[in-house]
Structures are given as C-alpha cells and as structure tokens.
Amino acid sequence: MATLRDIRDRIGTVKNTRKxxxxxKLVAGAKLNKATKAALEAQPYQHTLNRTLRRVVASVGEExxxxxxxxxxxxxxxxxVTMSADRGLCGNFNxxxxxxxLAECEKHKAAGKTVKVIAYGKKARSFLExxxxxxxxxxxxxxxxxxxxxxxxxxxxxxxxxxxxxxxEVVLVFNQYKSIMVQESTADRxxxxxxEPDGADEGGEAAASVDYIFEPDGGDLLGRLLPMxxxxxLFQAFLExxxxxxxxxxxxxxxxxxxxxxxxxxxxxxxxxxxxxAITKELIEIVSGAEAL
Amino acid sequence: xxxxxxxVTPSRIAWKGEADQIEAPGLQGEFGVLPDHAxxxxxxxxxxxxxxxxxxxxxxxxxxxxxxxxxxxxTLLVDVCEDGADVDKAQAAEDLAAAESILGxxxxxxxxxxxxxxxxxxxxxxxxx
Numbered sequence: 181m182a183t184l185r186d187i188r189d190r191i192g193t194v195k196n197t198r199k200x201x202x203x204x205k206l207v208a209g210a211k212l213n214k215a216t217k218a219a220l221e222a223q224p225y226q227h228t229l230n231r232t233l234r235r236v237v238a239s240v241g242e243e244x245x246x247x248x249x250x251x252x253x254x255x256x257x258x259x260x261v262t263m264s265a266d267r268g269l270c271g272n273f274n275x276x277x278x279x280x281x282l283a284e285c286e287k288h289k290a291a292g293k294t295v296k297v298i299a300y301g302k303k304a305r306s307f308l309e310x311x312x313x314x315x316x317x318x319x320x321x322x323x324x325x326x327x328x329x330x331x332x333x334x335x336x337x338x339x340x341x342x343x344x345x346x347x348x349e350v351v352l353v354f355n356q357y358k359s360i361m362v363q364e365s366t367a368d369r370x371x372x373x374x375x376e377p378d379g380a381d382e383g384g385e386a387a388a389s390v391d392y393i394f395e396p397d398g399g400d401l402l403g404r405l406l407p408m409x410x411x412x413x414l415f416q417a418f419l420e421x422x423x424x425x426x427x428x429x430x431x432x433x434x435x436x437x438x439x440x441x442x443x444x445x446x447x448x449x450x451x452x453x454x455x456x457x458a459i460t461k462e463l464i465e466i467v468s469g470a471e472a473l
Numbered sequence: 474x475x476x477x478x479x480x481v482t483p484s485r486i487a488w489k490g491e492a493d494q495i496e497a498p499g500l501q502g503e504f505g506v507l508p509d510h511a512x513x514x515x516x517x518x519x520x521x522x523x524x525x526x527x528x529x530x531x532x533x534x535x536x537x538x539x540x541x542x543x544x545x546x547x548t549l550l551v552d553v554c555e556d557g558a559d560v561d562k563a564q565a566a567e568d569l570a571a572a573e574s575i576l577g578x579x580x581x582x583x584x585x586x587x588x589x590x591x592x593x594x595x596x597x598x599x600x601x602x
Contacts, residue, residue, distance in 0.1 A: 221485040228481055228548050232541055236514065328483060336584065392543075395499060395515040404516055405539070408550075415483060 184458060187451040191444060198440035204269065205433035212360070212426035215324065219357065219419040226412050233405050239391075240398040247342060248373050248406045257347040258288040259316075260297045261334070261370070261414070263354045263421040264304030266321050270429035273355065273363065274303040280365035281353045285313055293348070298334070301421070324422055331415035338371060339407055347371075352413070357420040360427045370413060373406060474508040478524055480535065480549045487554035488533065494525040495547055497540050498598075506540075506547050513542040519594035521557075521602055522549065532557040534598045537591060553595070557602045565599035568592060 182190075237244075262281045264274050281304060285295045298317035299305045305320055317337065322330055338350055350371040355363045394401050478495055480488040496505045498520030517540050522533045536552030572593035579586040 218484070222483055224479075224486050225481045225483045225550060228479075228541070228550055232514065232539060232550070340584075391512060393511055393513040395501060395504075395513065401514060401516060401539075412483065 182450075182454070184451065184454050187447060187454060191447045191451065194440050194443050194447065198437055198444070201433045201436040201440060205430055205437060208270075208426045208429040208433060212423065212430055215419065215423035215426050216357075218324070219416070219423050222416060222419055226416060229405070229409060229412055233402075233409055235392065236394075236398055236402050236405060239394075240402055244399055244402060246399075246403055246406060248339070248371065248410070251372055252342060252345050252348055254345045255348045256292075256294050258293045258295050259338070259341075259347045259350040259371075260284055260288075260295060261318075261338075261350060261352045262297065262299050262301075262304050263417055264299070264301035264307075265421070265425040266302040268303065269432065270425050271432035273425055273428040274301075274307075276363070276365050277353070277355050278304060278307045280367060281308065282311070284351055284353050284367045288351075296347070300330070300418070322418075327418040327422070328415055331411050331418055334414050335407060335411035338410065342371060352417060354417045354421055355424045357424045357427070361431065363424040363428065370410065373410070475545075476506060476508050476510070477546045478549075479547070480522065480533065480551065480554050482551055482554050487551075488524070490524075490526070492524045492526050492547075496523040496525075497535075497549060498522070499540070506542055508545060510542050510547075512544070513540070515540045515542075517549065517551065519591060520598045522554075532602055534560060534595070534602055536595055555599075560599045560602055562600060565596045569596035569600065572596060 260281065262277065264277050268274065281297075281299075285297065285308075288295050295313060296316045297308055297313050299308055299315055300318045300320070300322060302320040305315060305318065309315060317334075319330065341347060349369055351367055352370045353365065353367045356366045357363055475491040475493055476495065478488065478490060478492045479486060494505060494507050496503055497515075497517050500516040500518055503520075504515065517535070517538050519536050520534075522535050524531050524533070534553075534555045534557065535549065536554070538549060538551035541548045541550070572589045575585060575589035576593060579589060
C-alpha cells in the first residue's frame, strides 16, 4: 500500500505535468491563430491565380506545350516532397503523415522506380532516413516566416531539375488542413502539372465566357503563370502543415490536461482516504493504550 | 463610374478599393485602366502603381506579377506591394547598388542574374516613388 508521502509526491508530479501541458496548449493555440490567419490571408492570391490560370488555359487551348505540362523523357525517378512537424507531442499528426509517405514511397518502388525524397521537418526526415530512403533535399526547423522563401527555392529547384530531366514526376504528400479537428494526409502529383481548362469559377460563371486581350501572348503568359502556380501550391502546403500541427498539438494537449486533472482528483481521493485511515489507526492506538493502563 | 481595384500578394490583400483610374507597369510599358476597359491579362514588372481616386492619387511599389482586368475589376497579383509612404530610400539605394554589382559579374542566363535584375527593378521603383 502506498504511503501518504508517496501519494502526495505523485500528486505533485501530475500537477507539474498538467502545468506543462496547459502551457503547451495555450502556446499552440496562439500559434494556431497565427497560422490559420496566414493560411486565410494567402487564399485570395491562390484563388485569383487559379482562376487566371484556368481562363488562360481555356483560351490558349489544349495544344499548348510547356515543359511543366508535358511528361519528361526520364521515366525512372520519382521525387516525393513532404512536410512534417519538427516536434512531437502533437497527437497522430506526424505518424499519420509518415504512414502516407511510406505508402507512397513503397508504391513507386514496387512499380520499379527510384524514389528520392525531399523532406521538410525533423520528424519526417528522421523517420525516412532510418528506413533507408534517399533524402535529396529539404530542411528541418524552418521558421514560419521563411515559408515563402523555402517554397520559392523548392519550386526553383524542381523546375531546374525538370529542365535537366532528372525525374519523371513529383508527388507532394502533406497533411491537408480541413478544420481544427480534421487533417487529412494527401498525395498529389504536382509535376508535370495537370490543368483543368474548363470548369466554372467560384461564382458559377463559365471560364471561357470572357474574351481576353493577352499582353504578351497567351503562351508566354502561361509560361510565367505555371511556375507561380507551383510555388503557390508548395507555399500553401507549408502553411497548412503548420496550421495542422498546431491544431493537433492544441487538441492533444487539451486532452492531456484534462486527463491530468482526472488523475489528480482520483489521487486526492486516495490521499484523503489514506490520511483518514492513519488518523483512525493512531486514535485506536491511543485509546487502547489508555485502556491498558 | 469607377473600377474596383485589388492588389493581392501571396501573404495578404495589400490594397482594395474603388478607383477612377489605375496605372500599372506592364512588361511592354505603362498602361492605364479606366472604367469599362476591355478584358485583359497582362504581365507586369516591378515598378510603381498609381491609383487615382476623386482627385487624389496613391502610389505603391509593386513587384513583378500579373494584372487581370475584367468586368470593371482590376486584380493585380504581385510578389510584394508597399505603400509609397513606407519606403526606405537609403535601403533602396543600397539594394540597387548591390544588385547592380551582381548584374555586372553574373552571367545573363543564371538565376542570380534574374534575381538581381528583379531586385534592381524593385529598388529603382522604390527610389522612383
């Protein structure tokens, strides 16, 4: 049976743990606000860019050729780009992503391709390295303020590698941020790009209904738009990863705090019971001692 | 009659409002947009955007990007957008000098050269405002 002191010490440790998880929850909450705000503010740019792209494609037509749209000659190498968190204690955020990345890697390996991985975030990097996948790029501990620079560099690198025919396709695996409670791992091919020439705009208007003057001509314009679209897509993946990580951490730390409180309640009950038992025992000793006299 | 103007950067909407006229730096020269302009998509380079509203005009430094004109709306998609009042001219002069020294040495096909020429145009626009 645990002594009074044991229980008291145990309550102390659990209280300290609760303090930590509570602080982590608050910090994650503040970071989440910032991250969702950044993701939200980046949306108008993405929407406008995508809309513009669709309109240009609609008017230039399918016959237009651009390196970023056509299948490269190389058909053996697959690049997998992924983004994870740098730290743990954020629920299943990293394990969910790692599972998806591993599945993607193995799928391409089974198809006889050489898989090369560009991974951002410590967790994904160490996970993949340990399992012997070849890391050819990426970084750990990227500050949110550097996301746009990182997205720029990555996009530039992919375009350069594409020009040198170093890969057949690039797959982006990341945790899509749907809401605070829901994040989903997705794997999408980002290069060569697939364009949907038609489809209604958000407002429901048909994309091809407006006859545009292009300056310079449509082909040149598309050539400039495509790298921008790639960069924006990568940037968005960074933002969503950050938002998702903080959301997961906040919910994980919230339940940890609640569990700690429950544990403290139970332990306090045990402590009081043990204390009462000790007092009763002492009283019995005194009384029986007095009777013996 | 006015045009709705939106200047959008990757991180935020930098400017939004109604204007009588807007001038932007196109790849092939400055262009102005008045209400009822034909639908147009144009590449813009780093430079100064001027928005005229009821006799007043505000000037902004923008990075390279795109302009879309459609149905009385002008949307500028640019890398950066800074209000004319916030520009640090001393810093801009330094940037310009740094960029020009790279332009002098780097090969014209390299990415460095492209970046430097972009930076030089941006710095020149900042000095220009």
